[in-house]
Amino acid sequence: MSERLFEMIIWFVAALSFVLIGTLIFDIGRLGTSGLSFDFLTQLPVNSGRAGGILPILTSTLIVLCITLTFTVPLGIACSLWLSEFVERKNAAAQLAKIGLDALAGVPSIVMGLFGHVFFSQFLGFGFSLLSGGLTLSCMALPIFIKTTVEGLTALDSDWRRQAAALGLSKTTLVWNVLLPASSPAIAAGLILALGRATAESAALIFTSGYVDRMPESVFDSGRVLSVHIYDLAMNVTGGDKAAYATALTLTALILLINVFVIWVSEKWLKGGALNL
Amino acid sequence: MNALETSVLTDGGFTHLYESREHLTHLSVRSLKITYQKKAVLDDVSMDFFRGCITTLIGPSGCGKSSFLSALNRLSNLTPTCGVTGEIELDGKNILADKFSQRELSQKIGMVFQKPNPFPLTIHRNLDLPLKEHGMSCRERRNQKIEAVLREVGLWEEVHDRLHTPALHLSGGQQQRLCIARALVLEPEVLLMDEPCSALDPISSRVVEELIRSLRGRLTVIIVTHNLAQARRIGDFSAFFWTHERVGRLIEFGPTKVIFDSPLHELTKAYVTGISG
Numbered sequence: 001m002s003e004r005l006f007e008m009i010i011w012f013v014a015a016l017s018f019v020l021i022g023t024l025i026f027d028i029g030r031l032g033t034s035g036l037s038f039d040f041l042t043q044l045p046v047n048s049g050r051a052g053g054i055l056p057i058l059t060s061t062l063i064v065l066c067i068t069l070t071f072t073v074p075l076g077i078a079c080s081l082w083l084s085e086f087v088e089r090k091n092a093a094a095q096l097a098k099i100g101l102d103a104l105a106g107v108p109s110i111v112m113g114l115f116g117h118v119f120f121s122q123f124l125g126f127g128f129s130l131l132s133g134g135l136t137l138s139c140m141a142l143p144i145f146i147k148t149t150v151e152g153l154t155a156l157d158s159d160w161r162r163q164a165a166a167l168g169l170s171k172t173t174l175v176w177n178v179l180l181p182a183s184s185p186a187i188a189a190g191l192i193l194a195l196g197r198a199t200a201e202s203a204a205l206i207f208t209s210g211y212v213d214r215m216p217e218s219v220f221d222s223g224r225v226l227s228v229h230i231y232d233l234a235m236n237v238t239g240g241d242k243a244a245y246a247t248a249l250t251l252t253a254l255i256l257l258i259n260v261f262v263i264w265v266s267e268k269w270l271k272g273g274a275l276n277l
Numbered sequence: 278m279n280a281l282e283t284s285v286l287t288d289g290g291f292t293h294l295y296e297s298r299e300h301l302t303h304l305s306v307r308s309l310k311i312t313y314q315k316k317a318v319l320d321d322v323s324m325d326f327f328r329g330c331i332t333t334l335i336g337p338s339g340c341g342k343s344s345f346l347s348a349l350n351r352l353s354n355l356t357p358t359c360g361v362t363g364e365i366e367l368d369g370k371n372i373l374a375d376k377f378s379q380r381e382l383s384q385k386i387g388m389v390f391q392k393p394n395p396f397p398l399t400i401h402r403n404l405d406l407p408l409k410e411h412g413m414s415c416r417e418r419r420n421q422k423i424e425a426v427l428r429e430v431g432l433w434e435e436v437h438d439r440l441h442t443p444a445l446h447l448s449g450g451q452q453q454r455l456c457i458a459r460a461l462v463l464e465p466e467v468l469l470m471d472e473p474c475s476a477l478d479p480i481s482s483r484v485v486e487e488l489i490r491s492l493r494g495r496l497t498v499i500i501v502t503h504n505l506a507q508a509r510r511i512g513d514f515s516a517f518f519w520t521h522e523r524v525g526r527l528i529e530f531g532p533t534k535v536i537f538d539s540p541l542h543e544l545t546k547a548y549v550t551g552i553s554g
Contacts, residue, residue, distance in 0.1 A: 088357060159394040162347075165355055167407045167459070168383025177406060182397040 025252065032249030035242045041250070045213050048237045049229065054247055056215040060130060060223030061199070061254070063216060064209060067134025068198050072141045076194075077187070079142070080149035081175060105143035112140050113204035121208055128222040133209030137201060141194035148193060152186020153179060181269050188266035192259050199255050202227040226251040300327035303497045304349065304467060309363035311344050311353065318344055319525040322363075324516055326467070331489065331498040333508035333533065336518030336548070341525025342501045345518075346469050349499065350386040351379060367467070384411060387460030391472040393452035395444035395459070400436055403444050403455060404462050411463055426462045430454040430488055450481025457488060468492065470500040474507065486511060505549060509537050517545045 043053030079097075087094040116136030126132040156179060164174040180187070202225070210222035211232060224232070230247050233240035304326040311319040319341030326332050334342045344353065351372065353359045365372050372382055395403050404423045413419050423440075427433040432454050436447070444455055453473060460468060470489070474482040490511050492498055502508050508515055512533035517540070519528045529536060529545045540546045547553040 157394060159390055159392060160396060162352055162355060163388075163390060163394050163396075163456075165379070166350060166352055166383060166388040167410070167463070168380045169407065169410050173406065173410055177398065177402075178396045 028245060028248050028252055031242075032245035032247075035246030036249055040243075040246055044215070045243075048240070049213065049233050049243050050237060050239050051243075054226070054229060054243075054250065056213055057224050057226055057229045057247070058250065060209070060216050061225040061251075063130045063219060063223070064134045064137060064205070064225055065195065065199060065258075067131060067219065068137040068141055068195070071135060071138040072145055072194060073191070075138075076142050076145040076149060076190070077180070080146050080153060081179075083146070084150050084153040085171070085175060085179070101143045101146055104139070105147065107140075109140060109201055109204045112136055113207035115139070116204060117207040126220065128208065128210035129220045130209055130216055130223050131219040133205045133223075133225070134219070136204050136208045137198040140201065140204060141198050144197065145190040145194040148190030149183065149187050152183035152190070155186070156182055184266040184269045188262045191262050195258055195262070196255055199251065199258065200227055201225075202231050226254070300330065302326070303328040303368065304499075305364075305366045306349075307364040307366075309345070309348065309361070309365065311341060311348055312360040312362075313344075313356070314358045315360070317524045319518075322527045324527060324530045326497055326499055327514065328497055329494045330513040331493055331500065331511055332514040332516065333512035334499065334501045334516050334518065335503075335505065335508050336525075336528075337520065338503070339525075340518040340520045342518050343471050344525075346388075346471050346499065346501055349467075349469055350382055350388055352388065354379075380411075384463050385465055386467045386469060387463060387465035388469040389453070389456050389460050389471070389473045392476050393449055393456050395447070395452050395455050397443070397445055399441045400444045400447070400455060401440040403459055407459060407463055422462060426458045429461060430458040431484070432458060448481070450477050450484055453477060453481070453485055454488065457485070465496065467497045467499065470498065472501050472503060475503060482507075505537075505551075509533060517542075517548060519544050519548070 040053045041058065042055050044055060045057070046052030083094055083097065113136065116132055116139065120126045120132035120135050121128060126135075160178055160182070161174065164178065205225055205228055209225060209228075211224045211228050212222050213224045213229070216223040226247055230244050230251065233244035233247065302325045306325070307323050309319070309322040310317060322345065334345065336342055344359075347353045348361045349365060351361075353361055361373065363373075367385060370377060396406070398406070401423065404426065405419055408419045408422060413422070424433060424437075427436065432451060435451065444452065447455060453476075457473070473489070474485050477485060486507060489498060489500065493513070500508075500511070514531065515533040515536040516530040517528045517536060518525050520526075529540055529542045536545060537549050540549060544553070
């Protein structure tokens with residue numbers, strides 16, 4: 001009897017989460033599709049976004065994401081490898097780094113935004129720019145990305161490490177040919193989590209990338225990302241609801257596309273095709 | 278050193294010395310002591326392994342056989358808390374000395390683990406990787422070598438049309454034969470095997486056992502096994518280990534026939550007849 005009950009609770013909770021996400025997507029889809037068109041994606045915003053499109057906003061978002069990726073992936077993988085393969089578990093520096101990462105993962109985005117503003121915009125002199133925004137997002141994405149990647153690496157069969165040593169394989173060969181491809185599902189999961197968080201971020205970017213809705217000309221230009229645009233349309237622009245929903249739909253589709261792309265790359269990598277060194 | 282003719286009592290155990298002079302020492306171990314976190318797990322082991330012979334290491338779990346095996350190719354170095362003292366000479370050269378490089382050692386001494394552990398790569402790359410790492414740059418030669426070694430372990434007919442599929446899709450027995458092929462591909466002189474059949478079904482186990490038997494005469498094989506019947510079937514020499522006051526010791530070493538049919542030590546007699554252990 002209790003097993004029946006347990007099973008029912010599981011089904012109920014699972015159904016509930018599906019209903020939640022389903023309603024959300026359905027709602028955005030229902031209210032967003034009418035505003036979404038090819039023109040919407042390729043035109044400049046008019047009248048504070050009430051009319052026109054979101055081309056500069058989409059462009060800024062993609063640039064910020066590229067910057068975030070460029071810094072997060074190499075730094076994150078290097079740090080994960082250092083933590084899992086190159087230092088002993090009890091190493092004091094590694095322990096400290098792990099505690100630091102855990103703490104960083106919990107920092108509210110608004111605090112990250114202020115940090116980014118002080119450090120990237122002012123101290124490093126990048127000003128309100130896509131670069132400042134991308135770097136700030138990188139700081140937010142790194143802890144999640146590293147934690148997932150380290151977990152993926154430590155979960156791997158330690159026999160492979162012993163076997164590689166017995167075969168005289170160098171650490172470079174082991175890492176590039178065995179460990180990283182084998183942990184690529186975990187790396188992909190970390191990247192999806194981190195990028196999802198970064199794409200959805202608005203608070204941290206208001207302080208770093210700014211919110212002008214013109215077309216950015218370089219990474220040193222200020223720019224507005226999709227989530228900031230949604231926030232602005234919904235909160236500050238009367239009559240901007242329709243465009244807000246259409247933007248939200250675009251953002252959801254973008255996140256979905258990123259997920260599919262990351263999973264595709266990791267599967268390719270797992271098969272040893274993409275990085276056949 | 279040629280083998281001698283009588284049997285002597287070593288400290289705590291017997292070593293049978295041999296009536297024939299035909300066996301040449303290949304690997305010789307003197308006063309070997311292995312510690313974990315400064316506590317001895319194996320002490321005072323002295324024995325010889327003879328060229329082209331199969332030596333089986335038997336004894337209850339936890340008596341240090343596997344630790345002993347991984348000391349023979351310095352794999353124990355991977356465990357920072359593990360210390361090895363004494364002498365291990367390969368053809369008269371001390372392999373515990375720093376000037377004996379891990380690379381050279383890994384070429385001369387191959388190793389097969391208990392659980393089949395092909396790398397998560399294709400069948401071909403599992404064998405190609407070590408060859409490349411050890412400087413065989415000509416692709417054609419590598420491919421020839423791979424075919425030869427797959428034929429040697431009896432896998433060629435089974436896998437030649439799917440060399441570029443994942444090795445992890447093979448059955449357990451095939452995976453273990455691939456691992457043996459990978460150990461053999463570098464043409465080692467000595468092959469260490471840590472219970473290579475214990476994770477396999479009886480039929481696969483028999484195939485692998487036949488394969489090990491076929492290596493007699495060409496390679497010096499040192500194999501840890503818990504299967505006494507197997508130890509008896511395939512061994513030329515056998516060494517019996519036992520734990521005394523939590524420290525593993527070599528109790529008796531000699532020709533397999535002697536160890537099983539007329540052991541000198543009471544402990545050996547009890548173990549091989551199944552009374553204890």
